[in-house]
Amino acid sequence: MAWAMGLLLLLLLPAVGASRPGTVVRLNKEVLSYVAEAxxxxxxQALQVTVPNFLDRSGEALQPTRIQILNVHMPHLHLKFIAGFGIHLLAAANFTFKIFRVPEPLRLMLPVKLLVDAPVDQGSIGTPVVSISDCFSFFDEAIVLDHNRTASKLLVPLQKHIQAVLQNKLCLRISNVVQDLNVHLGTLIGLSPVGPESQVRYSMINAPTITKDYISLDFNAVLFLLGRPIVLPEVNTSFVLPHPVGASAAMxxxxxxxxxxxxxxxxxxxxxxxxMDVTGELESNDNMLNTSMLGQLIPEVAHQFPEPRPLVLKVRLGATPTVTLRTGNATLQLRPFVEVLAPASNSAFQSLFSLNVVVNLSLQLFVAEVRLRGTTSVLGNVQITVASSNVGLIDLEKVQTLVDTVFERPLLDHLNALLGMGIxxxxxxxxxxxxxxxxxxxxYIVVSSELLYQR
Known part of the structure; x- marks a missing residue:
């Protein structure tokens, strides 16, 4: 039961709330039917408790009689949100017992109704915590499943014995399952890798918001590089996720x-x-990144390098890239500084010229293997201006061809490899x-999804 309620919280995706950066995770009421079935x-299994021996007083001497639960079948399990509180569970279960009497055993079925109220709150370590505030079990009359003439004499005391045991044990077993669930939910705050030297850690920042239609959880995401947190400038704003938003029927x-x-x-x-560094190859027929090809665009290069030599583009990001989220599209802008280098006679590299570049990219996002990933494509033309030159006047229209040919594809491949790893x-x-x-x-963006929980 607690597993069922806890599964509502297992889909905690990235989260924002009052602190930065963050994400809001909203579990909609559409998830309740799936959770109840799963x-x-x-x-x-959790309700398969041990029942102690029954002392049969029907004979001349007390007779200890072993009782075993053969099966617990739950034909009905219903969950609903309680606004401002948590989750309410209503379950109907049929317990089948085997009574090991001599000379013939007896089988009974005892219908039980379970009512459980489970508040959901913020734990001290920054994870969701489920607890049990109320738990009640109600019993109907036991049903004899065998044709046994002596069963009626034992039925009343036998049912009282079983009910007394279940009354104490069922809610205790449910409470134990909830504690196991909370240990499981504690894994939410562990560090998850972003790259070889970077991680992300999520933690709850306040108590959940609960309505009759959903439960909403606010998390703070902290990214670490070499153990040091990435800190954004302070802004006195918080992210509020509208309702409804995204796919209307998503879990x-x-x-x-x-x-x-x-x-x-x-x-x-x-x-x-x-x-990144982009290195040319002299042997490649389709690679323009060499002094011979560049000399056709800039005469001074041909003059300084009569013999073909490979070039290197040294791409460095000085300015922080900018992600822009607008309704219907996401874009990424890079402003790299690109230096074009050629090997000198002493094996050192000399700078031919450098460019200030502006690249606008379309950003496509997707979720795979519990990671948010992305791919990019260039929007419009790559914008270039000359920052410095050691080869005289540069015709930007001619250099634009070089940039489009030898810069765009390596840049996209490099970015897509990084964004494809995801967070x-x-x-x-x-x-x-x-x-x-x-x-x-x-x-902001919204991820709407169905869920699958597999042990």
């Missing part, structure tokens, strides 16, 4: 604010992984997002 089997709605993207891009810049979303073991859809809004 939770039946583990709940039935989970995850809102990811602009801050999370700004923090991730800042991490990539500080890590230096956005920088881990808050998650616990065994949770999967099924058929996620991504919606881009002004200043």
């Amino acid at each position: 939770g039946k089997a583990p709940l039935q 989970v709605t995850v809102g990811l604010s602009q801050d999370l993207f700004d923090s991730a891009i800042l991490l990539l810049q500080k890590a230096g992984v956005l920088n 881990a979303l808050p998650h616990v073991v065994s949770l999967h997002y099924i058929s996620p859809e991504i919606f881009v809004y002004e200043g």
Whole structure:
């Protein structure tokens, strides 16, 4: 049962709330039917308690009689949100018992109704915590499943014995399952890798918001580079996820604010992984990155290098890239400084010229393996201006061809490899997002998804 309620919280994706950066994870009421169905089997297993021997007083001497639960079948399990509180569970279960009487055993079925109220709150370590505030079990009359003439004499005392045991044990077993669940939810605050030297950690920042239609959880995401947190400038604003938003019938709605993207891009810049070197090859017929091809565009290059030599483009990101989220589209702007180098006679490299470049990219986002990933494509022309030159006057129209040919594709390949690794979303073991859809809004994105929990 607690597993069933806890599964509502297992889909915790990235989260923002009052602090930065963050994400809002909203579990909609559409998830309740799935959780109730998926939770039946583990709940039935949890309720297989041990029943002590029954002292049969029907004979001349007390006779200890062994009782065993053969099966717990749950034909009905219903969950609903309680506004401002948590989750209410109503379950109907049929307990089948075997009474090991001599000379013939007896089988009974005892219908039981379970009512459980479970508040959801913020834990001291920054994870969701489920507890049990009320738990009640109600019993109907036991049903004899065998034709046994002596059963009626034992039925009343036998049922009283079983009810007394179950009354104490069922809620205790449910409470134990909830404690196991909370240990499982504690894995949410662990560090998840972003890159070889970077991680992300999520933690709850306030108590959940609970309505009759959803439960909403606010998290703070902290990205670390070499153990040091990435800190954005202070802004006195918080992210509020509208309702409704995203796909109307999704089980989970995850809102990811602009801050999370700004923090991730800042991490990539500080890590230096956005920088790259593009090296030419003399033997390649389609590679223009050599002094021979460049000399056809800039005469001074041909004069300084009569023999063909490979060139190197040294791409460095000085300015922080900018992610812009507008309704229907996401863009990424890079302003790299590109230096064109050629090997000198002493094996050192000399700078031929350098360019200030502006690249606007379309950013496509998707979710795979509990990670938010992306790919890019160039929007319009790459804008270039000359920063410095050691080869005289440069015709930018001619150099534009070189940039389009030897710069764009390596840049896209490099960026897409980085963005394809993605950033881990808050998650616990065994949770999967099924058929996620991504919606881009002004200043945030939304992931709408179905869920699959597999042990």
